[in-house]
Amino acid sequence: MHLARVIGDVVATHKDENLVGIKLLVLQPLTPERANAGRTLVAADAIGAGVGEEVFFVRGKEATFPFYPVEPPVDASIVGIVDHWNVEK
Amino acid sequence: MHLARVIGDVVATHKDENLVGIKLLVLQPLTPERANAGRTLVAADAIGAGVGEEVFFVRGKEATFPFYPVEPPVDASIVGIVDHWNVEK
Amino acid sequence: MHLARVIGDVVATHKDENLVGIKLLVLQPLTPERANAGRTLVAADAIGAGVGEEVFFVRGKEATFPFYPVEPPVDASIVGIVDHWNVEK
Amino acid sequence: MHLARVIGDVVATHKDENLVGIKLLVLQPLTPERANAGRTLVAADAIGAGVGEEVFFVRGKEATFPFYPVEPPVDASIVGIVDHWNVEK
Amino acid sequence: MHLARVIGDVVATHKDENLVGIKLLVLQPLTPERANAGRTLVAADAIGAGVGEEVFFVRGKEATFPFYPVEPPVDASIVGIVDHWNVEK
Structure with missing residues (x-):
């Protein structure tokens, strides 16, 4: 992370329907x-973060886990x- | 992304038959x-994008999700x- | 790609037996x-390519898909x- | 690694509930x-490591294996x- | 590779028990x-290699395949x- x-x-x-x-x-x-x-990147918000906050993010297929059972x-x-x-x- | x-x-x-x-x-x-x-890269179009448009793309195995149940x-x-x-x- | x-x-x-x-x-x-x-890399040939040809390649676990059901x-x-x-x- | x-x-x-x-x-x-x-990175501790120790770490989905059956x-x-x-x- | x-x-x-x-x-x-x-990296030996030998290696989840059914x-x-x-x- x-x-x-x-x-x-x-x-x-x-966009893809699973991103809605x-x-x-x-x-x-x-x-x-x-x-x-x-470089900057675009991440899905799994936690309710907002602009200006310091966060940590995960990359790869693991990034879909918080949205289970949907696999966006x-x-x-x-x-x-x-x-x-x-x-x- | x-x-x-x-x-x-x-x-x-x-090409691979699942790419047809x-x-x-x-x-x-x-x-x-x-x-x-x-660097530039080659991406599969899962959304109907065209030359000149601004898009966002996903990398890794997640890139196959929009094509489910096919796994290109x-x-x-x-x-x-x-x-x-x-x-x- | x-x-x-x-x-x-x-x-x-x-080499690994699934690479034979x-x-x-x-x-x-x-x-x-x-x-x-x-940098150069080593790729498995899933399509019948030869030296001198221009190709496109895929990285990650998706690289095993063309060899299904074997998972080299x-x-x-x-x-x-x-x-x-x-x-x- | x-x-x-x-x-x-x-x-x-x-944070995500599976990280608790x-x-x-x-x-x-x-x-x-x-x-x-x-660059530095943030890793989950699967082994009981502490500040100052020399370790090795794994990246990607394999990083979740030590926490099985949870998939953080x-x-x-x-x-x-x-x-x-x-x-x- | x-x-x-x-x-x-x-x-x-x-270390993790599946690495023993x-x-x-x-x-x-x-x-x-x-x-x-x-950069150098640390790899699991799935083939019986030794210091000084020239090899090829695979990255990602595919690196666990040679150890199947264990998933180190x-x-x-x-x-x-x-x-x-x-x-x-």
Whole structure:
């Protein structure tokens, strides 16, 4: 999983039927020092996150697990809102 | 998922039988600012997209979900046409 | 999926038993302009491709689909020979 | 799999229900010479690792296997604590 | 799949129970010209490879196939020892 900040959302009327009702958010991955860590991506919101929040997301088929028994065609999902993290270097 | 612009298509007569009838499009991934974000790729069209449109696509085994119960050997599929997106930085 | 040119083959006598009889080809991924796009890889041939041909290949578990019901331990397979592609930039 | 050092942890109260009770650790991937090898990530702890330990982790759906029969939405898990490694160059 | 040279091994006493008895080797991926191709990784040995040998390995869930019916939490496995390869550029 990776840390990220929610920086936006995507609106799409015409989409796969299993995506209907799923909120699509734009994420900026973060380093533990809150620097940008690579490119933005679009993730399904499985947890009720909003713009500006720090979250962690999961990639791959595991991104569909929170939506079980539906299997939406998503490859990234927000699965937690971060309270804080602690890092020793 | 990632944002992308459809920039072309691929014609292949000789291919896996489960790919017959699936349109193959060339995608240029985009940043939220519409700059190119990495290399182009070939994606299956699950939604009826065309050249010039802005879409989002899914990677991995999830790319086969829209074609269920057929499981074509694809690792990227267009699953939505984007109306617009909003990003705060 | 990605476009590629077949540039060679790999000979391995001692290998997983589910790989016996599968041709292993070396691929150079290509941009739509036919420039090299990243590192070479080894792919299973699911379509009867040969050195010098332009193909497209699939990555991940989907690479095993053409060999069903056998599930060989492969993570990349050639699934089509390209006739041509069209790209607008 | 990759070698890594555990450098921190993540606290998240609001998360997917299948993540409850799973410790989330921050990993710094390492080269065999113990240099940093790319970006940090967040991994589920399947083995009882702690900050400062050298471990190896697995990515992808395989990261869920240690938690069977639960399938938490994780894409990276620590599956071993390293005693030592030997490398000839 | 990718070509690689086996350059070492990893010793881990405390690990996931499905990893017990599986040899863990350190791989240096190679280009067809035998230059280093990216970072080293740790792979499960499914074929009886040893340090110094040239092999090819598979990534992802497919890396567990050689160990069937056990599903060890591995994301890379050596599945063949290379006799030789031929590449035309």
